[in-house]
Amino acid sequence: MAGDAKPKEDPLREIKASLDRQMRCQPYERFDKFYEGEEFADALFTELVPWGKDQTFTGLTHGTPKGAHTPHGWGVLEHHEGFMQACSVWLDGVADGPGMWASTMNGVEQCGYGTWVQGKRHGYFALVKEGGTYIEEYETGELKRRIKWRKDKLHTKCSRCGMLFVPLANTAEEKFCRYHISKPDYDGRYPCCGALHAVNPRGCATSMHVEPLPDPPKDAVDGLADATAALGLGAG
Numbered sequence: 001m002a003g004d005a006k007p008k009e010d011p012l013r014e015i016k017a018s019l020d021r022q023m024r025c026q027p028y029e030r031f032d033k034f035y036e037g038e039e040f041a042d043a044l045f046t047e048l049v050p051w052g053k054d055q056t057f058t059g060l061t062h063g064t065p066k067g068a069h070t071p072h073g074w075g076v077l078e079h080h081e082g083f084m085q086a087c088s089v090w091l092d093g094v095a096d097g098p099g100m101w102a103s104t105m106n107g108v109e110q111c112g113y114g115t116w117v118q119g120k121r122h123g124y125f126a127l128v129k130e131g132g133t134y135i136e137e138y139e140t141g142e143l144k145r146r147i148k149w150r151k152d153k154l155h156t157k158c159s160r161c162g163m164l165f166v167p168l169a170n171t172a173e174e175k176f177c178r179y180h181i182s183k184p185d186y187d188g189r190y191p192c193c194g195a196l197h198a199v200n201p202r203g204c205a206t207s208m209h210v211e212p213l214p215d216p217p218k219d220a221v222d223g224l225a226d227a228t229a230a231l232g233l234g235a236g
């Protein structure tokens, strides 16, 4: 159509679509062919290795002058005070690819999605907080602008760890809910792992996030009714 009254195109349409897709899936697939490449030939899976002050890393690591377990491949960095950064590519300890972060630090739940380049946020990120979604534009780690995008209808708050998450992306492949199995005793020590609350408040166990109110999908109920009917059950 050669009309002049074309609706104004959103210059960020593609960016928004790609960030929206990113929110709806896990930050990485650990068995992706990508990690079979030569670059990651010496990288091995390690769990909860110290990486930085009060931080642990779980994912692929290899030995470098920076440490015996330097992040290299997919993985998640977790801070004891309630911050996590899951990135699909770490190179010699530095985030360098698409990923996401989530935080409950200082009682504020927020999370974001985008791409790190040589450890710095670069290009467009989505920021989710206080029920809203924003688009942020970064240039090698420096925030250039932040604009309103949309109301957040995707995220929910985990009733166990308090992190924001997207139920669609909360699958058993990657478990980002961190918690202690038991409550701290009178010494402030967790019986589950022996850690002091002051040292590791976040937890020794991981699992999937917990949805506050699990609504059974209507389709499943209908499907069950259909199956019951097909089997001739419930017909008295």
Ligand SMILES: [Zn+2]
Pocket (backbone or CB within 6 Å): 158, 159, 160, 161, 162, 163, 176, 177, 178, 208, 209, 210
């Ligand atoms: Zn959780």
Ligand SMILES: [Zn+2]
Pocket (backbone or CB within 6 Å): 179, 180, 181, 182, 190, 191, 192, 193, 194, 195, 203, 204, 205
């Ligand atoms: Zn524990």
